[in-house]
Amino acid sequence: MDAALKALAEPRRREILRIVWDHEVAASDIAAHFDVTRSAISQHLSVLREADLVVERREGTHRYYRAKPETVAELRAFLDDYWTSGLGRLRVAAEAAERRRRDR
Amino acid sequence: MDAALKALAEPRRREILRIVWDHEVAASDIAAHFDVTRSAISQHLSVLREADLVVERREGTHRYYRAKPETVAELRAFLDDYWTSGLGRLRVAAEAAERRRRDR
DNA sequence: CTCGTGCGTTAGTAATCGCTTACATTTGCG
DNA sequence: CGCAAATGTAAGCGATTACTAACGCACGAG
Numbered sequence: 001m002d003a004a005l006k007a008l009a010e011p012r013r014r015e016i017l018r019i020v021w022d023h024e025v026a027a028s029d030i031a032a033h034f035d036v037t038r039s040a041i042s043q044h045l046s047v048l049r050e051a052d053l054v055v056e057r058r059e060g061t062h063r064y065y066r067a068k069p070e071t072v073a074e075l076r077a078f079l080d081d082y083w084t085s086g087l088g089r090l091r092v093a094a095e096a097a098e099r100r101r102r103d104r
Numbered sequence: 105m106d107a108a109l110k111a112l113a114e115p116r117r118r119e120i121l122r123i124v125w126d127h128e129v130a131a132s133d134i135a136a137h138f139d140v141t142r143s144a145i146s147q148h149l150s151v152l153r154e155a156d157l158v159v160e161r162r163e164g165t166h167r168y169y170r171a172k173p174e175t176v177a178e179l180r181a182f183l184d185d186y187w188t189s190g191l192g193r194l195r196v197a198a199e200a201a202e203r204r205r206r207d208r
Numbered sequence: 209c210t211c212g213t214g215c216g217t218t219a220g221t222a223a224t225c226g227c228t229t230a231c232a233t234t235t236g237c238g
Numbered sequence: 239c240g241c242a243a244a245t246g247t248a249a250g251c252g253a254t255t256a257c258t259a260a261c262g263c264a265c266g267a268g
């Protein structure tokens with residue numbers, strides 16, 4: 001999950017994920033969208049695959065990538081929880097105030 | 105916005121932002137939560153401040169930090185849009201298919 | 209079997225990151 | 239003023255990042 005968020009902190013990878021969101025796209029077709037080398041894209045795809053954000057299917061000499069909706073959904077849920085889990089935050093802040101009072 | 109997402113890709117900074125979510129907390133109180141140096145936390149706070157995710161208020165020798173809800177909301181909106189903006193994705197995928205057909 | 213194509217992998221590089229240690233700055237207090 | 243507390247800043251370090259260039263490998267066509 002942490003790996004997924006880190007992977008999407010990179011704009012290029014966000015764009016790649018968009019491209020393969022609901023279609024399988026071959027690596028070279030993905031690379032055609034960018035000004036960088038195929039190699040760079042291949043490495044980005046590795047990062048996305050290791051973060052489990054995309055899946056790869058091989059067919060002949062081609063390699064098709066597609067977003068993995070489960071992981072995307074998990075990441076989304078993780079963030080939604082982050083924005084809204086106020087209880088944990090309040091507790092931690094209260095502890096800080098408490099500690100400050102005690103240590104003086 | 106990009107800076108904000110990048111800032112939150114770091115677990116420590118996510119935790120810091122949580123701590124100052126709805127309370128002003130002094131730098132040293134924030135640092136007390138972690139095993140790393142005050143200095144490291146100070147640098148994390150700089151990153152968060154430059155990403156406009158927190159604001160700083162000085163009072164005497166203290167420096168109080170608090171999350172900036174506007175930026176958090178913007179980031180959240182940006183991501184919500186990312187997850188759901190399907191039209192752009194379809195267009196891009198269609199272009200890829202088109203290009204592939206043309207180039208053969 | 210051999211050659212071109214599609215892609216990954218390796219090696220190398222400049223930049224950035226997260227961290228520590230040491231020093232600087234500001235503020236309040238006696 | 240002189241010292242201590244709260245905090246930032248600077249310098250340096252090992253790890254990682256995003257990239258390029260070059261090579262390697264598997265597959266399909268002839």
